[in-house]
Amino acid sequence: MKENGKTGKVLIYAALIIGAVMMVVPFYWMIITAFKTPEQVAQMPPIWWPTSFLTENFEYVLSSGEFARYIINSIIVAVISVSLTVLVTILTAFAFSRLKFPGRDIIFSLFLGFMMVPFELLAITNYVTIVRLEWIDTYRALTLPYIANVLYIYILRNFFLGIPDSLYWAARIDGASNFKYLWRIMVPISKPAIITIVLLNGIDSWNSFLWPMLVTNEPEMRTVTVGLTSFVQAAGVRYERLMAAAFIVVIPMMILFAFARKYIITAVARGGIKG
Amino acid sequence: MSMTLTQGKRLAKTRSDERITARTFIEPLIYLLPFIVVVSVFMVYPIITVFLNSFLEDYNYLANTYSGFGLGNYSALFSDKEFVGALQNTFIYVGCVVPISTVLSLAIAILLNKKLRGTSIFQFAYFLPMVTATIAVGIVWKWMYHYDYGLINYFIQVLGGEPVHWMEDPIMAKAALIIYGIWGKLPFTVILFLSGLQTIDEQYYTAAKVDGAGSKKILFRITIPLLSPTIALVLIINIINTSKVFNEVFALFNGKPGPGYSLYTVVYYIYENFYHEMNVSIACAAALVLFAIVFLMTLLQTAVQKRWVSR
Amino acid sequence: MNIKLENVKKQFGDTVAIDDISLEFHDGKLTTLLGPSGCGKSTMLNLISGILPVTSGKIYFGDRDVTSLSPDKRNIGLVFQNYALYPHMKVWENIAFPLEIKKVPKNERKERAYEFAKLLRIEEYFERKPSQLSGGQQQRVAIARALAKEPEILLLDEPLSNLDARLRLEMREEIRRIQLETGITTVFVTHDQEEAMSISDHIVLMKKGEIQQHGLPQELYDEPCNVFVADFLGNPPINLITAVKSGNKAVTEDGVSFFSEGLNNVSDGRKLILGIRSEAFEVLKKDEPGYINSTPAEVKAVFMNGKDVLYSLSVGSMEIRAGFSNNEIYRQGDKLKIALKKKGVHVYDFDTGEKIG
Incomplete structure (x- = not known):
């Protein structure tokens, strides 16, 4: 296999490009269809480039369904979730790294073990718990159960452990309490790790489907992913509207990814390695 | 012995010379309070209850009554055709998606690792599915699989074939799901392989080239063996994740597990049982069975890997 | 405070x-x-x-x-x-x-x-x-x-x-x-x-x-x-010489002897460590007092640092660092007779390391 020669290079490029196209086609198709008219949608052979960019479908989705409401819900849930998760992660990682108490590391390894247990299993009881607490259709139910995420705590704890002891003592001698040290020194230094967590958690929250579906009944509490599935009923065979709806669900993450690509990829790599 | 704290980075867990008082626990406790509360209620308690509930017979979760304690649920599970079918479907899915996506991802990762131009565009393209909601993208695939107007049938016809009833035929539906599943798994797996590849020192390649090895040989005798820990890791992660397949099915078939229940997977079984039919204990038992199977598979995998990697 | x-x-x-x-x-x-x-x-x-x-x-x-x-x-x-x-x-x-x-x-x-x-x-x-x-x-x-x-x-x-x-x-x-x-x-x-x-x-x-x-x-x-x-303490480090009190001198294993007033209170036969600062040596010429008790030495190496001169002397089988306050400069191979000054000489017990007297 000649790889260093020109033919080799061309072949590699060709393979990669074909692969890339196959990865992207669904998205392209979704975006294109979202701008089509119903007639254009049913055309065979398919239209690859719409003659005009209709916004009609988007208007329909945003106005008729409660889609606007769904988007707001997703945003609220994501914001609450990320804020609380970051808060809990910081406090917990601090306790497991800088504070000393007997059995600390053993207890932490135990929790790491818990990471293995699938969410689907926990969801059964958690759903029952939500029902019993009468938290169905509340933001509480949508956010609180998952703000303690051992993976994120693991990532941040590692980062904290890398901060030299001398910095801690310097701060204590300067008169800082543990709490002040955490927020004035450790957290600012840990920005990269925290951004990682914000990105991972934000994406996860926006994209989550199973749990929001379980704990919401009322349409006005649905998140955008759950709303999308209910919209499928309403759209019937109007695929152009369906694509527009899907597009709305997907586009924020696509934009985020375009901007924060490197960060997100390193975040996933870091998170994945531990998984 | 003097402790050079100024140079040391590692903090002792507790210094053996410090007296441990009640106060030693109070401060950490305050910091850990939110974590403890949430984890106890939403992680520890569920683990325990799911485990226990699976043994309860005739459990009514609303009234919180049950008639007995035993393996009744488990025997019911395995004699339930639907559950066995769900297991089979899940196995088929895992068995097809994991190997194919692993091999493909490895190939893609190796190619992407060759430091070509346009990395950022390639990265964007190959990793996009990872950040987008499965449920949304699944709906796009559903459209692509449309018998009359779907893209996929269009291409098949262009290539001279007959259009396929992806969404309607129970067997083709399985294939449709598998294809979509592979597509969705690629980004994450490629990223894992890429980071694994990057840990392989250039030196090995240079040494091999100096020894006159061709690219094929390098690939199989150097790259893959050195990558074996990553491959093992990837396999485990993928097996665990694919066995939980649910969103993809839900999206493709609008909440129904495939035409004629052909895509009924274990998680679907669990979902239907506890959400729609309130058979909480059956669902718990099923969840435990799934967890146990996956756990065993990963154990098996690690054992095999140990022997293979150490070669 | x-x-x-x-x-x-x-x-x-x-x-x-x-x-x-x-x-x-x-x-x-x-x-x-x-x-x-x-x-x-x-x-x-x-x-x-x-x-x-x-x-x-x-x-x-x-x-x-x-x-x-x-x-x-x-x-x-x-x-x-x-x-x-x-x-x-x-x-x-x-x-x-x-x-x-x-x-x-x-x-x-x-x-x-x-x-x-x-x-x-x-x-x-x-x-x-x-x-x-x-x-x-x-x-x-x-x-x-x-x-x-x-x-x-x-x-x-x-x-x-x-x-x-x-x-x-x-x-x-x-x-x-x-x-x-x-x-x-x-x-x-x-x-x-x-x-x-x-x-x-x-x-x-x-x-x-x-x-x-x-x-x-x-x-x-x-x-x-x-x-x-x-x-x-001290740069260059002090010379430490193991010796035994014999007569009115301290004698090393290979027979080199040093004379110092600080040895007077030491009992005969006691094993010692002599600590001699590099500046505690002086070169004696034939007619100078104390020449009889002086110790023969040969210059092995000369170190100059711009300010003073330090010599590495071989005395018996030992190597001694010395610097002299006279204005002479010696060369490698020179044979000298050295004696100990009053200040800068310390006598220690061999076993405990503590000062004697």
Whole structure:
């Protein structure tokens, strides 16, 4: 296999490009269809480039369904979730790294073990718990159960452990309490790790489907992913509207990814390695 | 012995010379309070209850009554055709998606690792599915699989074939799901392989080239063996994740597990049982069975890997 | 502010790092804790700072019993070996951090930080971040930060170890200057005896958790109480010669003999270690008094450092370092007769290492 020669290079490029196209086609198709008219949608052979960019479908989705409401819900849930998760992660990682108490590391390894247990299993009881607490259709139910995420705590704890002891003592001698040290020194230094967590958690929250579906009944509490599935009923065979709806669900993450690509990829790599 | 704290980075867990008082626990406790509360209620308690509930017979979760304690649920599970079918479907899915996506991802990762131009565009393209909601993208695939107007049938016809009833035929539906599943798994797996590849020192390649090895040989005798820990890791992660397949099915078939229940997977079984039919204990038992199977598979995998990697 | 240690003991599990030490650090003085690695000097500093709790004993700052106080309550300043500057804060924010904790308003903090920056001559780096500074400059910031809250005690833990030779000289003088200017009670930890000798008011020489000797630098140099102290201080290191008292001389294994008045009180046959400073040798010529008792030596190597000349002499099978105060310069191969001066010769018991007489 000649790889260093020109033919080799061309072949590699060709393979990669074909692969890339196959990865992207669904998205392209979704975006294109979202701008089509119903007639254009049913055309065979398919239209690859719409003659005009209709916004009609988007208007329909945003106005008729409660889609606007769904988007707001997703945003609220994501914001609450990320804020609380970051808060809990910081406090917990601090306790497991800088504070000393007997059995600390053993207890932490135990929790790491818990990471293995699938969410689907926990969801059964958690759903029952939500029902019993009468938290169905509340933001509480949508956010609180998952703000303690051992993976994120693991990532941040590692980062904290890398901060030299001398910095801690310097701060204590300067008169800082543990709490002040955490927020004035450790957290600012840990920005990269925290951004990682914000990105991972934000994406996860926006994209989550199973749990929001379980704990919401009322349409006005649905998140955008759950709303999308209910919209499928309403759209019937109007695929152009369906694509527009899907597009709305997907586009924020696509934009985020375009901007924060490197960060997100390193975040996933870091998170994945531990998984 | 003097402790050079100024140079040391590692903090002792507790210094053996410090007296441990009640106060030693109070401060950490305050910091850990939110974590403890949430984890106890939403992680520890569920683990325990799911485990226990699976043994309860005739459990009514609303009234919180049950008639007995035993393996009744488990025997019911395995004699339930639907559950066995769900297991089979899940196995088929895992068995097809994991190997194919692993091999493909490895190939893609190796190619992407060759430091070509346009990395950022390639990265964007190959990793996009990872950040987008499965449920949304699944709906796009559903459209692509449309018998009359779907893209996929269009291409098949262009290539001279007959259009396929992806969404309607129970067997083709399985294939449709598998294809979509592979597509969705690629980004994450490629990223894992890429980071694994990057840990392989250039030196090995240079040494091999100096020894006159061709690219094929390098690939199989150097790259893959050195990558074996990553491959093992990837396999485990993928097996665990694919066995939980649910969103993809839900999206493709609008909440129904495939035409004629052909895509009924274990998680679907669990979902239907506890959400729609309130058979909480059956669902718990099923969840435990799934967890146990996956756990065993990963154990098996690690054992095999140990022997293979150490070669 | 006086520092008093009373029967302080520090144990790590089974290892005793500091064994029952009582010591006083005087107000306004710069006291150096000196010793090889592992002697306990850093441990002692950390006991004074509060970073390490004592196993038993008490520590007083003036009249205040600080033994059970945590570091943030002891009102001390500490300069770390690796500076420990806050990387995300600017220089002035680093210096002002102690004041920020004390809730001093921002303008005032910045002003006071500026005063200290000027004291340490780093005011031009005021707005920079630590990563943009050199080692020496970072060191100055660390010192400024330690002083910013105007503590009663300043502690420095091997602050100069990470600097290059030139900078080390410069910085130690700076530290001394500042210490004298502010009059703050200072405890300085180092393993470099020259550093200790040059800037200390008081030296505490430690080995394996025990104080070997403490006092004025010159005292330790002129009257080392045991072999370890004699060996540790002084550049070039003291010559240590094993010998036995025989007659009125000290005779080595290969028959070389030395004569010194300090041997007079030593009983015959006793095994000794003679500690002879390089400056305690003189060259005798034929008619000079004492020539009869002088020891033959041959010049093996000559070292010149621009200021003085040091010789490596072979005496019997031994190698001796000597420098002479006459104005002659000898060359390799020269044969000399050397004798011991009165000052700079110390006699130690071979087994215990303690001074005899």
